[in-house]
Every structure is written in structure tokens, then in C-alpha cells.
Amino acid sequence: MTRSTSRPAVPPPLPARVAGPNLSRRRTAVYLGITLLVTAWSLAIVYVAVSVVPIDHYLISYYVVDYRFGFTRRGLAGEIVGNVSDADFFVNAYAIRWISTAVYLLGLAALGYKLLAKRRSERRIMVAILLAVLPFGVPYAVYSARPDLFGAVALIALCLALTIGPRPRSAVLWCALFGAVIAVLALVHEGIALEFGLGAILAVMVLARGLSAAVHRLCAVLAIGPGLIVVLAVAALANHDVSDRVCATVPHRMIETPFSSIKSAPELVDYLTGATPHMSDYHDWVCGWYLSTFDHSISDGMREVAAVGWPALVGSLVLGLVGMALTLRAVSYFSGVPLRSFVGELNGRYALPAFGVLLSLPLFLTGVDWTRWLLVIAFDVVVVYVLYAARRSEIDETPSARTVRRFPLVAAGFMLIPLGLAPGGGPTR
Secondary structure, eight states: OOOOSSSOOOOOOOOSSBOOSOOOHHHHHHHHHHHHHHHHHHHHHHHIIIIISOOHHHHGGGGSOOSTTSSOTTHHHHHHHOOTTSTTHHHHHHHHHHHHHHHHHHHHHHHHHHHHSSOOOHHHHHHHHHHHHSTTSHHHHHHOOSTHHHHHHHHHHHHHHHTSOOOHHHHHHHHHHHHHHHHHHHHHOTTHHHHSHHHHHHIIIIISTTOOHHHHHHHHHHHHHHHHHHHHHHHHHOOSOOHHHHHTTSOOOEEEOTTSSOOSHHHHHHHHTTSSOOEEEHHHHIIIIIGGGGGOOHHHHHHHHHHHOHHHHHHHHHHHHHHHHHHHHHHHHHHOOOHHHHHHTTTTOOHHHHHHHHTTHHHHHHOSOHHHHHHHHHHHHHHHHHHHHTTSGGGGBOOOHHHHHHHHHHHHHHHHSOGGGHHHHSSOO
16 A cells, blocks of 8 residues: 555554553663662763863874865865864864764654653663663764764754654755755865765655655755765865874873783773873874775775784674664664564665665774674664654554563663773774
8 A cells, every 4th residue: 555645644543541641650760770870880981081081192193184285085174173283172172072972862862752751651761871872872872983983963853853853845945955064074084975875864764754756755855965075075086195194293292092002901900990091192193094094995995804804893893784784673672663563664675775785884994893884884773773763653652561570670771881992992994
């Protein structure tokens, strides 16, 4: 049966058996306790990132290169922060590194608010809490604070906008605005244009109800096209002979670089306990490792990936797939909305989502962060899935006692094994 494109689909009526806004004292205490635990855990991760195992030397490096020596990839990042030789570069770079974390967490908070704004059923509360502990939650925000997080926030904003009773014209305008923002962000980090295409496509097809297939295609082109044009321009026109010239402008500055010179378990223990700080000259570190990648072509990037070896790549792939599967299963189980219902919203039109998945293929071919890319794909799906579930009747059904008992265990599992640390902790690009 073909869905009408002239009027929005009417959601199923709420079942008689729903959870009211007033929970029992015991249940309220359980969710309050879990929320406090998640808050303490989140603050502990921030503390570790600031005082115990900081990787800011790596994250601020995304802003080292600007357009002084011609058009180069990621040059807009340096233009925003300022010249690396300026006295205030490190202050600005550290600031934007943490601003990206804060803005991203506010985006996740906006999703939680959308879930709970009109009704506070137990399942809604569970999913809202899960957003913080899932692999792309707080650990990812803190330890993967690259410019990519701004693209993630743009996707959240698009998804929220499309849930506000979109008409074809407003949907087209929102997608055009998203596409323009992503195109600008692609000059900050070219991967942003490839990471969030799937999420934009799913948002249009699932959240913007009542649109025709032709409008879906137009929205997809407007959301994805500008960013792809910028990526192609960067690939074709970027200067690949800038590393030595940029390196000459990087000041000598001692900065904490954990794991850069740790070669044994006792040294690691000494570092983690604060007995032996590990400092390196930032000039030597960024020139010796990061800046050299700006001289690489696409084929150079592919050779770097191949040089890592299949065991490491397969391990990264498996870790990412496990994280993605556990994430989707948790959201489906605790929201009560089956994944097959979400997929059913596509009405068999899989070509656009498949294209969204293929957009991420260049990331896998030229970068070794395979776990990171898979967690981004999970983020793309879950952001749309959560807002789709928010309008379904199942999320307001009273969960079973078994579901309630399992929730703290699942949340604790995600907290004890924070997969979001994996993409930000290693020597990846």
C-alpha cells in the first residue's frame, strides 16, 4: 500500500497501557540515582582528559594549517583560530577544542529534551540517559573533540527542525541551510562532508513526513551536494607542498604528550600516577607526525592504510561493528520501537540511504580510524531513530520489570567499556 504524499501520516493512537508522568518513588529514585551516576562518570572523564591523560596536543593540531601558503585542505580551521606562530594560538586552539565538546554535548541534551518535553514515560527517560553513555556520547565528545563535532551538531539541528511539522518548502530550506553549513565545515575538515550524509538522508526520509520521492531527492541533493563539491575541489586544487613551510612557523613549546615516549609498563604507571610527566616540544611533535600528512595525495593515504596491516584494520572494524550493533540494539530495546519499524519507514527505497553509506567509503580507504567511522554511522542512524521513536506509541508503554532491571546493567556496561575513547586515543588522523 502506497503512502499518500499529500498529507502527513497519522501516528498510531496511544495504547491504553502507558506510563504516566508520575513514577513511583522507588522508580524515581532508581532513575535519579542512575542520572547522578552518569553525571559523576561524565565529570570524571572530563577530569581525566584535563589532568590525567590529556590529548590536547593532538586535537589542537587540526587548527595548525591556514591559507598563508595557498589553498590547502583544512586551511579554514587555521584561519578561524589564528596563525600558529601567534602568541594566542594555543589559547584559541584549546578554547575551540573544548567549545566543540560543549556544543556537541548541548546537541545531545537537545535530543534528550525533545524526548521528554511533552511526555516523560520510563522508556523516554531510559533513552535520554542512554544518549550520554552510548559510544558517541560523553567519552567521544571529550576524547574525539575534532572539528567533526560541529558537523554532528548541524545534523542534530537538521533532524530537530524536520520534526517541527515540515512542509515541502520548509524541508527544502532546512536541507539547503544544512548543505551550506556542511560545505563551509568541509573547508575545516574535509571528512565532515562524508560523515553525515547518511544521517541527512535518513532525516529527510523518516522525519520529514508526507514528502514525495521527488522532494526527498531534492532535499538529499541540497543537503549533500555542496559538501561534496567542496571535497572534490579540495582533492583537485589543494596544495600538497605546505608541511615544511608551516613547520617553520610552529613555535617551540613544551607540551604534555602522553604515550609519545612511554616504552614500558613501569613508565606508564609512573605517568598515570603523576610521578613522571611526559613533555615534548610541540614543534617537533607536530612537524614529525601530523604536518607530513598534508603533503600526501589520496593514493598516499591509501598506502598508509594498507601499511597498517589487515589484523589491525580488521580489529578496528570488528570493534566498530560491535559498538554499532550494541548501540542500535540498546536504543531499540529500551525505546520499545523495533528496528524493523524504523527501516520500514523507507518503504523499500534504499537507494538514497545506500548512497549515504557509500559516502563514508573514502574515509575507510584513506584513514585508519575505522572504529571512529563506524561510530559516526551509528550516530547518524541513532539521532534519526531517537526522534522517530519519540513519536511512536511504543515508547510510552510501560516497560516490563525485566527491562527496568536490565537498564542499569546496560548503562553500566557502556560506562565501563567506553568505546568512544577508541577513536580519540590512538595515533589516527
